[in-house]
Amino acid sequence: MRYLLEIENLKVQYLTKQGAVHALDGVNLYLKPGEILGVAGETGSGKTTLALSILRLLPRNARIIDGKIIFDNINLLSLPIERMQTIRQERISLILQGTSKGLHPVIPSGWQVGEAIEYHEGLPPEEILESIRNIFREVELGTRAIISLPDELSVGMRQKVKIALAISTKPDLIIADEPFVGLDPPMQLLMVFLLKKLYEKYGFSMLIMSHNLGRMAEICDHMAIIYAGETLEYNTTYNVFNQPIHPYTKGLIGAIPRLKHIKRRLISMPGSPPSALNPPKGCKFWPRCPYAKDLCKEKRPPLVYVNGGLVACHFADELKDLSPWDFWGQETI
Ligand code: SF4
Numbered sequence: 001m002r003y004l005l006e007i008e009n010l011k012v013q014y015l016t017k018q019g020a021v022h023a024l025d026g027v028n029l030y031l032k033p034g035e036i037l038g039v040a041g042e043t044g045s046g047k048t049t050l051a052l053s054i055l056r057l058l059p060r061n062a063r064i065i066d067g068k069i070i071f072d073n074i075n076l077l078s079l080p081i082e083r084m085q086t087i088r089q090e091r092i093s094l095i096l097q098g099t100s101k102g103l104h105p106v107i108p109s110g111w112q113v114g115e116a117i118e119y120h121e122g123l124p125p126e127e128i129l130e131s132i133r134n135i136f137r138e139v140e141l142g143t144r145a146i147i148s149l150p151d152e153l154s155v156g157m158r159q160k161v162k163i164a165l166a167i168s169t170k171p172d173l174i175i176a177d178e179p180f181v182g183l184d185p186p187m188q189l190l191m192v193f194l195l196k197k198l199y200e201k202y203g204f205s206m207l208i209m210s211h212n213l214g215r216m217a218e219i220c221d222h223m224a225i226i227y228a229g230e231t232l233e234y235n236t237t238y239n240v241f242n243q244p245i246h247p248y249t250k251g252l253i254g255a256i257p258r259l260k261h262i263k264r265r266l267i268s269m270p271g272s273p274p275s276a277l278n279p280p281k282g283c284k285f286w287p288r289c290p291y292a293k294d295l296c297k298e299k300r301p302p303l304v305y306v307n308g309g310l311v312a313c314h315f316a317d318e319l320k321d322l323s324p325w326d327f328w329g330q331e332t333i
Pocket residue numbers: 246247248283284285286289290291292293296301312313314315316
């Protein structure tokens with residue numbers, strides 16, 4: 001098996017009173033077994049829709065209109081719902097965005113993890129309790145947290161309970177939607193260490209959706225940059241950070257404070273993401289791109305291979321060697 005998860009040209013629309021909202025409009029992702037892939041994008045770029053699409057948990061007013069989601073050589077979009085439920089329960093876990101989402105407010109945290117263990121392992125009650133204790137130890141929570149309701153725990157502890165739930169079924173893939181949101185920087189760092197430790201011990205693959213590029217750099221092997229529901233760049237984390245090619249990726253990387261660029265001003269891209277109701281024709285980034293030509297306004301750029309990765313820009317070859325500051329023309333301090 002070359003990839004554990006392969007997503008090709010995924011398109012999802014939400015039907016609203018105002019019309020069809022193009023939440024995903026051509027997402028391509030590739031995750032090898034045992035890898036951590038980061039999906040980076042601004043709020044509203046389609047990260048949560050992507051997570052819900054993989055598990056086929058989209059709301060009723062959403063529909064997948066094109067594309068493939070291949071997991072372990074199975075096209076998830078063509079599976080009967082009963083088999084899909086088994087995949088959700090046994091092979092793919094989802095850590096929902098928001099520190100309380102995904103937790104029942106009036107069931108003690110340990111019991112919620114115990115239910116998942118009981119379903120998955122079919123153990124007798126006394127062994128389930130021992131398994132709960134072990135998992136809580138793994139996620140660095142004390143035994144008191146087992147009998148606590150989620151609201152009695154701190155934000156970081158609740159996030160750890162969600163991680164405990166995610167690993168309790170020993171899945172092949174964990175999807176974490178914004179796992180660092182709502183946490184302060186030291187707690188974010190602890191979460192990175194915890195996820196890495198569990199990843200090394202259990203050997204699952206991970207798909208991390210986040211807008212926090214700094215944290216993703218610390219944990220992801222590959223990264224995909226998505227914008228307005230579309231993959232604009234996919235490469236190793238090293239290449240994305242050291243040789244970003246797409247103008248949008250260059251803007252994102254140039255906006256991160258880094259000691260080695262202390263004399264550079266942080267890049268601030270003009271404009272804002274386009275409306276998902278009425279996206280621009282051609283390249284969706286052209287209204288913000290200083291390099292946009294007539295071709296960009298007419299024709300959507302396909303994903304092409306450049307520098308070992310994929311980039312959706314008509315001028316990727318011309319732009320690939322420009323640093324973020326050379327491209328965006330921001331002067332030094
Ligand atoms: Fe800019 Fe054109 Fe490339 Fe889009 S295709 S990012 S508008 S240069």
